[in-house]
Amino acid sequence: MAAEDLEWERSKISNQDMNLLKKLGFTKKENTLRFPSEESYPSPPMEYRVSFVDHLIRGLSPPIHEFLRGLLFVYGLQLHQLTPNSILHVSIFITLCECFLGVHPNWALWKRIFCIRRNGAHDVAYNIGGVVICVCPDIEYFDVKFPDSVQGWRKRWLYIHEESSDSVEYNIAPFDGKTKILRCRSWDAEATEEEKLATETLMTRIRELQNTRGKELSGIQITAYFLRIRVQPLQARKNPLWMYAGDEDVERISKDLPVKDLEKLIRRMSKLSKKDNIPTSCRVAPYSGANPLPENHPSLTSLPPLPEGGEVEDRTVVDDDNQGTSRPDSEVAGSHRSAASSEKDAESEATASTHSPPPASPKNKRKRSEVKDFGTSKAEEADPSDGKAAFNPYTDALVSSDDEEEEQPIDAAARTRELAEANKRANALATKLEQSEKARRTHQEYEVDGPEGDELLDALTLLEIHGDEAREGLADAEAGLSKLFPYFFPKKEEPNTFVALAKAFNVPEDLGLKLRQEGLKIGVEGTIALVANSQQNVDWTKVGDIGEMETKKWQSLIRAAKPPSKPILSFLGVKPTPAPSSSKPEVK
Known part of the structure; x- marks a missing residue:
């Protein structure tokens, strides 16, 4: 299946999404976002680009940071071709560099840690989210605990305002939803020996941050930090994060989030459940205005190469492996981590090699056999929303009696397998429904895992989410009414059920007035x-x-x-x- 076969559809941004974006501060500045109306294919206005709700909550905000703009250029990609987890990788990397290494995001360090691969299965090549950023297999990196599935993210698209630079070539490419993803040499760009030497102190520091007992830093801690300080890592900023000035910082896009909202947001971006603790602080104090960089701290910028009168050599398209390859679950860990970098002395790093990726050569080019193609079999990265890719047991398993004589002979074995698959899906859904009902009766948490785009499972998931909220609300209401009952009804026994308790308060008379009168009566009697x-x-x-x-x-x-x-x-x-x-x- 070709990439263009995965078509866009009308954006389905809910009121809940709109409220979240408002709470996070994205609607505070006029014209930052524009929401599609009824169009089923993106048509962004001038100076706008196509992005997703799930990109924004993971650290993206216009105008886009120069490091991300450089990545898009050198890899030959558009913003909509990156998955939410890939966006979060870049956000964590920039936060790590600026807050815990005390350097600007470093292109040489990035090449040591990350590579990019197609996203898809053996018979599907995606355009929307068709590329994933993942950690190189031989690198030990922060575990971000990415979710196995980001439900329906491709359907929540919108327009973001990309402020134009004086030089058009430095802006990210205008939206083109039909451009195929072409694999470039830069996809396998490796750090040169000189770059490895210059960034070795940064790699050493990263290992220390991961392994120092009692002061271990995790990807979740880094994520929680940039969400808590309300500064978007992927937004172009006047000041780096090591100059963060607290509540009055000019880069903050909103006020502090309530703890409950912050924890809910982190759980949405990870696979942590309600039973898992969310870190309220980092075990290592991040650099900031209150914790400034040490004196003589090395500072050097190494950005991905932006266009300078033409394409860089490693933008050359190589043999286009048109189809991604599925990977076993054990390999997903490569994209379940996140990161950072530090730099060396300015003189040793100020070379041309830090400003452009090394030319592809038999020595430097990573072979396909050495680094596996990180396509994915996970639902987050492979959206089966395309009707042509999904098997529908209710239609594909039927043969019209009117057309039987004209059809080719039926493969009975294949049809039997299809019917068995349909029965298996039906049984699996029935089991999940039974588990959900059992969890509800015992007041336990239950989460539904399944392929993205499954309408029945999506409906069940929403039912469980709203059901949990309703049950929590009813429990709070019952506890509150129970505490108030003896004050309003001192001579009555509290009802045994919540319904009866609620009815006791839902009477025509004004219970507040009655309580005040009783209080006055007591005061008069005492006097x-x-x-x-x-x-x-x-x-x-x-x-x-x-x-x-x-x-x-x-x-x-x-x-x-x-x-x-x-x-x-x-x-x-x-x-x-x-x-x-x-x-x-x-x-x-």
């Missing part, structure tokens, strides 16, 4: 008891007659009663209010 105890002669028939009393007279009496009321309130253990009430009591 009468104290006055009676003083053995004074009081005409109690007149005490309760306030119907004809004017409001001004009532207020003056309250002010006069304030001084002698203090010992009474002290006796009752009540702290006097700052000011007396000016309204008459509510008495029935």
Whole structure:
């Protein structure tokens, strides 16, 4: 199946997605985002590019950072051709470099850690998300705990405003959804020996960050950090992250997220469940305005080569392995990690080799047999939304009786296998439904794993998500009403069920007014008891007659009663209010 066979469809951005983008600060600046209307194929306005909701929540924000622009150019890619996990790889790498290595994102270091591969199976080549960034097999890198499936991300596309540079050649390429992904020499670009020598101190520091006992740094910690400080790593910024100035930093796109929202966002970007703890801080203090770089800290920029009057040599297209290859689950770990880099002395790094990838040669070029083609069999990277790629057991397994005589002889064995596959899917769904219901009854968490694009499983997943929220809300409501019940109904026994408890509060009468009246009644009874105890002669028939009393007279009496009321309130253990009430009591 060709790449162009995977067609675009109308964007399906929900109200929940819109609220999330607003909460994250993307709609604060006018014209930053534009949302498609009814078009089924992207047609971005001038100076806009096509991106995805799942790109934005993983650190992307316009205008795009020069390091990402350089990667797109040198690899010959468009923004929509990178998967969400690939975007997160770049975000973590930049955060690692700026916050924990104290250097600008380094192209030479990147080449030592990452490579890119096609995304697809043996019979499918994708254009939307058709390329994945993954960690080289021989590199030990941070475990990011990427999810096995990012459900429906290709359907949540939108337009982002890419501010134009004075020189057009430095802007990312305009959107072209029909351009095929062509494999370039740069896909296998390796660091030269000189670059390896210059970045060895950075690699050593990365190993220390991973393995220092008690101070281990993880990909999740790095992700949580840039989400918590509200600075997008993949946005062009005036200052690097090691100059982060806290709440007043000019690069922040929103205020701090509530802890619950932050944890939910991290779980959405990873495969952590509600049972897993989300790190609230890094075990290693990141560089910032409050923790500045040491004196004489090496600083050098090594960016991917941007166009300078023409293409770089490694943009040359090589033999196009038109189809990706599936990989076993054990190889997915290569793209389940994330990263960073540090630099050496400016003089030793200021060479042409740091500004352009090395020419492809038999010595430097990584062979296909040495580094496996990281296509994927995982649902996140391989979207089976294309109807031509998916087997439909309900239509493909049927033969019209009117056409039987005209059809070619049926392969009975193949048809039997298809029917068996349909039965297997139906049984698997029934099992998942049963497990979900059992988990609900026992108040346990249950998550549905399955191929992206499966409408039944998607519906079940949404049902479980909203069901969990509803159950949590009902539990909170029951706990709150249970605490309030004895105050509103002191002489009644609390109902055994939540429904009966809720009905007790859902009555025509004003329970708040009733409670205030009961409180006033108690206060009046206490006052009468104290006055009676003083053995004074009081005409109690007149005490309760306030119907004809004017409001001004009532207020003056309250002010006069304030001084002698203090010992009474002290006796009752009540702290006097700052000011007396000016309204008459509510008495029935």
